[in-house]
Amino acid sequence: MKNKLLYIAIAAGMLTSITSCKKFLDINSDPDTTQEPSNSSVLPQTLAAMPTGLQSDGGLYVSKYVQNWLTGSSANANVYDLQGYTFSGGTMAATWTMTYQAMGNNLNYIVDNGIKKGQNDYVGAALALKAWSFQHTTDYNGDIPFHDAFKPGTFAFHYDTQEEVYKGVDSLCKAALEYLSKAAASPESNTLAKGDFVYNGDVNKWTKFVYGILARNAHHLTNKATYDANKVIEYCDKAMASVSDDFVVPFDATVNNNSNYFGTFRDNMGTLRQSNFIVRLLDGTALAGSNIKANRDPRMAYMLSASNDTTNGNGGYRGVDPGQGDPYYALNAPTSYYVNGAPPTSGTNLTNYNNARKKVAVAWGDSTYTNVSPGVFNNNTGKYLFQNKAPFPVMTYAEIQFIKAEAALRSNKSGVAYTAYINGINGHFDFINRVYSSIRGASNIYGATPIPAASRSSYLAGANVKKSADGLTLTDIMLQKYIALWGWGFFETWVDMRRYNYTAPDPATNQQVYYTFSLPTPLYTNNNSLPVQRVRPHFTSEYTYNRAELERIGVLQMNYHTKKMWFSEP
Template structure:
């Protein structure tokens, strides 16, 4: 513990000492303030999160089979666990970490410390912890202790164990300042810049504990894994769906609209996967697509084809990795009607509203739908896994059921209070009867004695679909994609089939994304070479967190 606190102290001292004066005074303009208020900078930090994660979700979403390429036989490089060389594609989380948030968070921290704005300081440090956790889970070794170091051309990478300890320390420092802010609520002004939690420092503290829960639970394959600590952090994290950390979009123009909405038209060539369809239509969890075993979340989350015949599940079809939709070239007739539709609309093949901001779309694929960062449902599934590993089956089952119910609540929630955000349910909320029928169905384990790790992880996958890409990928890699659940004799991620891997993979699945090309491979290649970052199969090197 002393080592972790020392790292946090070092980082905070570095942030205060380096400052941002030189950074902000470049090309000084007497007509424009060079010392903006922390309240005016903070909203851009929230907006920078989807700028990174949603952009890169287009790629990692294929690795985890949230969605896949539409084109039949296209053999898409991302579908097949590969990458595009000499390209910044998949480099936006890197950009978010070191450019979008980076020095701007440092400015909020140093200015907040100077002005005793502990609410801004705590929230900014929490976001710094979040961005480093996301970046290391996505890339592996990253620049941590050298990050934002001035007058430096080459930045040294840190191993993932160092980054994990550093994130832990940042979280503890963030919690310290948030608790200080809680004690002096009358001086808090975070609500002026915080359009997600409206300045509620208690919710920011819970979010920070959620980062700790992720951080510690990712080490499940290691002898040092501590289920009790994970459970403790979960219990201090998000307490209900009211604590869900989501980012709304104004959708008044292109740049402030949801990147996944139909207006911005970024997902026209993407299609829902068969893996996800089978999780919701009863195939995987219940063993049958009979109507009584279909998940009532299905019509709210996925899109149905125009022709429903021949599916036995209401017309929900998906695609497989590297294969696409075999009917994608059909332009008329029955085959056209059976094509897998776009993610944001039933039966629709193309973008229906590129010229206007209509309240159309589906689930999180709406112009004004929120983008989640962390949800109560996720926290409950993390707790369920930790309780299961501890062999507290009753506790695991209770958290498992709480996670499922929380995801129903997530879908049913009225989001209009967040800058007029769109609701994500389709038509009307899921009814109490539909929920009760599902909870009593074969999809859900009815007793602690029958619960398996497979049940927990597949329900967590469903709840994180279309937003929790990096965390879902962490889960798949912790179980090496195809690890066997000893209680079932089948894969933990039942029904998940690896694609025919690209030749450059040398027979191995993807485990990491290569660092951003335009910064690291152009300017920092010598540092990358030190741990194999220049090798063509570097993306298949297993992560530290997933190893014993």
């Protein structure tokens, strides 16, 4: 209240001193302080907000819930590795900030301004982004403000149920499709390319993105009697048709805020290490039953980092388990144990040297254990999606194909499911091999050379991939989907794992759908032995201004983060 009174007092003083200066108050006539910016100048800010929200919340926290990677210290008591949650002002709050601040009223402005000026392409794109942000946020937080989210003159906002938000997302998508259809019918009047650095103003690609949102929205409800697999398949068929339709956000990497959050410059991944779960999926252990060379996924060398020591049977790819960390984390680099400039041949130095070579490498490169260029815009460092100029995916063709495959298998369309399953695998190979430099000069995530066609063919013919529709299981689909989303699609993977209650069995095999995945033992102390299901609303704003609503929906309970989501319930 003190700050509000001070603001009013300052405002009153300003009005007293300038009431006779009409030109000063006419800010819309001053190009330096314009209050009616063009849609082309507002849209880029909303697009840029997407990776910030996804990478910081997803990369640091949700990625640990689904075991993309984990904390690498040997004394690992990390709350999030153990699926816990702690109360803190900015912790896990980037999604909330993105939806309600960075994107919120900016998108509302684009919609209102676009309708006024007849810019159907901008209106359609803005409505699509609104739908996407609310879908993402409700899957992250549960009940959230939706209908009253941007109600003017309001400090406390009503929380809508997740069911209501899901319906609202569907409505926003349908509205977006109407405006995009109008834009497609009058391409000569479209100016979206001026502000759109994702699809360069292509309304057809925006339309596919909207159908992708609808596919997610409808498919998340697999546990409900109302689940409509045919509708999901319909949406998938109208969504991304190839890797060229992927929604990826590029980075210029000229300053901190336009550089990839996972790149070496920003140095956010130094304590994180790839999990043993993803290693098992890629080295053949989980999908083929053995990590012999013939069973190793060629994507492993492009996605993961190998250690110096290659004596573990899979080429040196190692990971960590939740609550365990890297047992060799405290050891120095192998070279620190050299004797007279060469590797030791005996004694304690040899023991330490061999153990240090077993350390799990950082995501930025093979046999690399620290960041080689923090705070430096070196675009030759990093690996896969962990480069300063690597683009960040929001939705991909491969993901859509795996959604279609699961929906088809659930509706006994095994042939359709198998085709989509193979398309999903190929789609992820294409995702890695795509030349991204055409998107604002982004870095290619395959590094020096793409995955050879022969390696892909060998993998598809090998033991990791089913050869026909007969015997295709949910496990086959979901594990390949996990691989395709690893490193970026943590939130969708989290939705999937919660749909399957993390460790639910595949009815075809009676083994876990997420075969070889294990929950942390024990789970975090505040979990009451239950896995995590949701994230609390923004701590600072909601606990200060909206406490009554939090009390109403039960947020203040200690184990609220383990309360199951509406979408995952029957």
